[in-house]
Amino acid sequence: MIADTYRRWIDWCASLISSATPADGPPPGTLMKFINWCLKGSWKVLAVATFLSALAGGSEMLSMWLLGQAVDAASTDMSTFWANYSWLVAASVLLLLVLRPLLVGASSTFQSVVIAPSIFTLTLSRLHRWTLGHSVTFFDNDFAGRLAQKQMQLSRALTDVVVETVNAVLFGLAALVGTAVLISAVNPVFLLILGGWFVAYVALLWFFLPLIRTRSKARAAARAMVTGQVVDTITNIKTVKLFAQAEHEDRAAIGAMESFQEESTRFGSVSALFRFGLILIAGFLPIALVGTGLLLGPAGGVSTGDIAAIGAMAIRLAQMTGWISFTMLGIYGNIGEIEDGINTLTPAHTLVDAPNATELTVQEGEIVFDHVSFGYGRDVGGIRDINLTIRAGEKLAIVGASGAGKSTLVALLMRLYDPEQGQIRIDGQDIRVVTQESLRRAIGMVTQETAMFNRTAEDNILYGRPDASESDLVDAAERAEAHSFIELLEDHRGRKGYGAHLGERGVKLSGGQRQRIALARAMIKDAPILVLDEATSALDSEVEAAIQDALDRAMEGKTVIAIAHRLSTISDMDRIIVLDDGRIVEEGNHDQLLAKSGFYARYWNRQSGGFTRDAAE
Numbered sequence: 001m002i003a004d005t006y007r008r009w010i011d012w013c014a015s016l017i018s019s020a021t022p023a024d025g026p027p028p029g030t031l032m033k034f035i036n037w038c039l040k041g042s043w044k045v046l047a048v049a050t051f052l053s054a055l056a057g058g059s060e061m062l063s064m065w066l067l068g069q070a071v072d073a074a075s076t077d078m079s080t081f082w083a084n085y086s087w088l089v090a091a092s093v094l095l096l097l098v099l100r101p102l103l104v105g106a107s108s109t110f111q112s113v114v115i116a117p118s119i120f121t122l123t124l125s126r127l128h129r130w131t132l133g134h135s136v137t138f139f140d141n142d143f144a145g146r147l148a149q150k151q152m153q154l155s156r157a158l159t160d161v162v163v164e165t166v167n168a169v170l171f172g173l174a175a176l177v178g179t180a181v182l183i184s185a186v187n188p189v190f191l192l193i194l195g196g197w198f199v200a201y202v203a204l205l206w207f208f209l210p211l212i213r214t215r216s217k218a219r220a221a222a223r224a225m226v227t228g229q230v231v232d233t234i235t236n237i238k239t240v241k242l243f244a245q246a247e248h249e250d251r252a253a254i255g256a257m258e259s260f261q262e263e264s265t266r267f268g269s270v271s272a273l274f275r276f277g278l279i280l281i282a283g284f285l286p287i288a289l290v291g292t293g294l295l296l297g298p299a300g301g302v303s304t305g306d307i308a309a310i311g312a313m314a315i316r317l318a319q320m321t322g323w324i325s326f327t328m329l330g331i332y333g334n335i336g337e338i339e340d341g342i343n344t345l346t347p348a349h350t351l352v353d354a355p356n357a358t359e360l361t362v363q364e365g366e367i368v369f370d371h372v373s374f375g376y377g378r379d380v381g382g383i384r385d386i387n388l389t390i391r392a393g394e395k396l397a398i399v400g401a402s403g404a405g406k407s408t409l410v411a412l413l414m415r416l417y418d419p420e421q422g423q424i425r426i427d428g429q430d431i432r433v434v435t436q437e438s439l440r441r442a443i444g445m446v447t448q449e450t451a452m453f454n455r456t457a458e459d460n461i462l463y464g465r466p467d468a469s470e471s472d473l474v475d476a477a478e479r480a481e482a483h484s485f486i487e488l489l490e491d492h493r494g495r496k497g498y499g500a501h502l503g504e505r506g507v508k509l510s511g512g513q514r515q516r517i518a519l520a521r522a523m524i525k526d527a528p529i530l531v532l533d534e535a536t537s538a539l540d541s542e543v544e545a546a547i548q549d550a551l552d553r554a555m556e557g558k559t560v561i562a563i564a565h566r567l568s569t570i571s572d573m574d575r576i577i578v579l580d581d582g583r584i585v586e587e588g589n590h591d592q593l594l595a596k597s598g599f600y601a602r603y604w605n606r607q608s609g610g611f612t613r614d615a616a617e
Contacts, residue, residue, distance in 0.1 A: 013113045017042045019121035027346040038123045049110035056103040057174030124155040135351035136416045145231025146224045154341030157334035168327035179313045186306045208274040209332045215267040216336030222260040229256045282321035286314035360434040362442045362528045364392035365559035372422035384582040395560040397570035400579035406563045444527035448534030450514040458498040464525030480520035532562040
């Protein structure tokens with residue numbers, strides 16, 4: 001019964017902050033506004049937690065005041081003790097055995113059950129949601145591991161700041177205020193001493209905490225670089241081993257680690273000096289208060305019990321100084337990490353939906369590139385002044401040398417980038433005025449570098465249409481010639497078939513197997529526009545022939561764009577365009593392009609005649 005009640009209490013507490021609540025707008029770039037952005041929706045609960053912590057801190061000083069009263073009571077005639085001081089016994093029992101345990105227990109529950117788990121998840125979910133909205137360029141310019149580390153690091157740091165502020169800082173402030181009230185009632189001189197000590201304490205904090213904040217920020221940046229370097233190496237471990245570059249990667253990692261060690265040392269040096277100063281200041285408080293009490297004595301209205309209570313309070317405050325200073329050290333260190341995370345994660349999205357973006361409606365599937373140009377900077381790659389109309393239901397192939405602009409054309413259609421000039425329209429709708437989600441839902445795609453999640457085979461295929469039925473799943477796998485090998489899969493934990501995990505990036509599969517799962521994903525999506533970017537490049541000739549019929553069925557009734565280096569796979573397409581240096585240089589069907597004896601004919605002759613010196617010439 002008691003256990004069930006306790007569990008219900010814990011479940012209720014855990015539900016007080018909804019960690020899935022979306023944030024309001026983009027994250028601000030300044031500290032306090034950013035913290036409010038992360039914590040919005042939780043302030044009322046935090047206020048209750050703060051109140052409970054303050055009451056717990058005040059109760060601690062009240063217990064010491066009762067100690068002083070007990071000392072004075074003990075010096076009286078014990079025959080009249082119960083008659084005169086039964087209230088003191090009752091108050092002590094009530095405070096120490098009922099009120100204080102309840103206050104401390106409730107405060108601890110709010111910190112451990114309500115605040116810590118929920119604030120971390122709330123912050124991380126908002127940061128992750130914002131990070132996912134960045135353009136591809138944002139991810140191209142950073143380490144994946146570093147970005148993941150920043151999200152986790154910032155969320156943990158903000159959680160620690162909130163918990164420790166509620167737990168230690170406000171608890172300590174309540175204890176300080178309680179002490180001030182109680183000792184001032186004995187003699188105002190004590191209040192002056194406490195006030196002077198507090199001013200010196202704050203001055204020390206004022207001097208050291210900005211240094212701690214700055215050095216913590218530098219330490220956080222160095223730590224994230226270590227993570228980024230290590231994750232980058234592990235992600236490309238096969239390349240490291242194939243090129244025998246373990247020593248090179250070790251040197252790079254050691255360099256990042258040494259930078260982190262240097263920044264950690266700088267942080268540690270100022271932290272050690274800070275704590276020395278605080279402990280020194282803490283030692284003055286009990287000496288000053290107790291010494292003053294002894295000097296004032298009964299003539300100054302200070303009883304033996306008062307000295308005992310004031311001494312206990314002073315020693316407790318001195319002890320709290322070390323605890324709170326260590327906490328403040330951590331808080332300001334975490335603030336530095338938060339600011340470093342803000343710099344990395346909160347830049348504005350560079351590719352966003354239009355303010356009044358509508359859902360893309362695909363009735364026919366006509367695609368128009370109208371004077372489209374795009375470059376990657378310094379005239380490297382990209383496309384130039386592309387005019388191209390792909391009719392509804394047409395099967396268009398794009399060929400050209402590496403760097404000619406084939407993948408750029410597709411990336412612009414998917415709106416991974418925006419054209420620098422021109423316009424792309426689908427059924428007359430400018431893709432910049434429709435939502436990115438609706439645009440990408442309307443396009444199925446299979447790429448040469450097949451993207452696999454470290455999830456089950458079923459999850460990877462259903463990524464194309466999560467609500468598909470099991471029969472649709474198996475049908476798509478069969479049409480992609482993937483069903484037979486999926487049934488034989490087994491991962492290191494013994495999970496089999498469609499429930500087997502594929503490893504990071506599908507590392508446990510061959511290239512051909514990954515592409516067949518990617519094909520199944522596109523088939524189950526069944527979008528009106530289909531893009532095949534070297535979709536069969538990793539397949540051997542036998543498997544490619546086996547799924548060609550399936551591909552033909554998948555293309556029926558769709559507008560298809562197929563990029564291929566292996567020209568035999570696209571010779572039957574309705575139309576072929578040839579790109580060179582970002583421009584369309586040839587256009588026609590297979591026979592027409594061969595008759596022109598131009599770029600396409602040269603590519604065809606090289607592939608059909610082999611790569612001998614004479615053929616190349």
